[in-house]
Amino acid sequence: MFVKSLLLGALSLGITTAASQTTVDSLTIGALDFNPYLYQPFKQYVKCPATDRSDPANPKPIPGGLKLAYLDINPLAKKTLVLVHGWPSLWTTYREQIKFFGKDYRLIIPENRGFGDSEHPVNLNGSNTFNDFVGDVTCMMDHSKVTKGVCVGNDFGAQVCWEAGRSRPDRFPAVFNVGTPYVAPVAPFLPSSALAIVNPHFSYQIYLGDHPDLAATEMNADIRKSIRSCAQTAKSGVPADFLVSTTSFLGPWNAYLAANNLTQIPASGIMSQVVEDYMVYSYSKQGFYNTYNGYQYLNRKTTFDFGVAQGNLTIPQPTFTLRPTADPVADWIALAVRVREADYLPMHQTAEIATSHWPHEEKPDEFNKILSDWLISVKTYF
Secondary structure (H helix, E strand, O other), rough: HHHHHHHHHHOOOOOOOOOOOOOOHHHOOOOOOHHHHHHHHEEEEEEEEEEEEEOOOOEEOOOOOOEEEEEEEOOOOOOOOEEEEEOOHHHHHHHHHHHOOOOOOOOEEEEEEOOOOOOOOOOOOOOOOHHHHHHHHHHHHHHOOOOOEEEEEEEEHHHHHHHHHHHHOOOOOOOOEEEOOOOOEEEEEEEEHHHHHOOOOHHHHHHHHHHHHHHHHHHHHHHHHHHHHHHOOOOOOOOOOOOOOOOOOOHHHHHHHOOOOOOOOOOOOOOHHHHHHHHHHHHHHHHOOOHHHHHHHHHHHHHHHHHHHHHHOOOOEEEEEEEEEEOOOOOHHHHHHHOOOHHHOOOOEEEEEEOOOOHHHOHHHHHHHHHHHHHHHHHHHH
């Protein structure tokens, strides 16, 4: 009934989409593909404080802050989940969780700064720390009068949720993340170049961090190709040398296309055409440049320094890491051991799932059950 009432409300506002011909009787869960255009009535906008660190020695507030977008779904629910997306992704990555958890939980889903309708500081390198992202999320929560919520993150969103749990345990009483392990702010600081030595498939981060202009030119030239390059499943796979180049992001895919006489990366089936079209439309608003904020040296170093200054390395509240076992980005199990994740998470649980990088999209039923069961087990904490 949640999805049915949602779609009826959207249609009553006169929003026309590819699914506008759907009959009222068919507007039930599972009766049609998720259509992000129908969720526009649930998109909220708020001005949030932001800092310009283009001169690191003289940070200044950005006049008027940043206008940020987020979705607020099922606002009458008593418990809240905050779903933070990664890169190159969007709030639509949680479409199956919206359908499943939106019946029982309030969902706050940020559109991260620099993505879609959310503004971004002019300065890319330095003005977008993980703490800035946490501040964005708490600003959205304040705007919605939400005092606390479980932070759920994937990819870059997982790093935001780890920092949210570490720095603001008063607002985030539990953290559930996919893949990315918790890395405590313990010296020495490791830049992307050092991480790439540990795991060569992190080398793309050097390219996005050191050459954002080149990367943006490359990826903006074909937004659909750029999205499809990462939106793959364990079954569809990616070129073996994908993500290991420090001079090109799409180069391995372009070589694959040329070798197979193709002009476009085949769709993996992880999302519908409607969802993919919406992502292309959203990324066309600003392009990719501002979305590289998670890979810039000063953003990462300033985040690290903030954690060191705060001094709290441990996340004492309940935490969970779901580790994809067929992810081309990393062997998350081995990486978690290497960074000693468990040493800093006293109430930590883990599980594994046989997917690529996006388990909540690739195997949503299995993902939703794991998350749901864990939420029930920690319900007294939030």
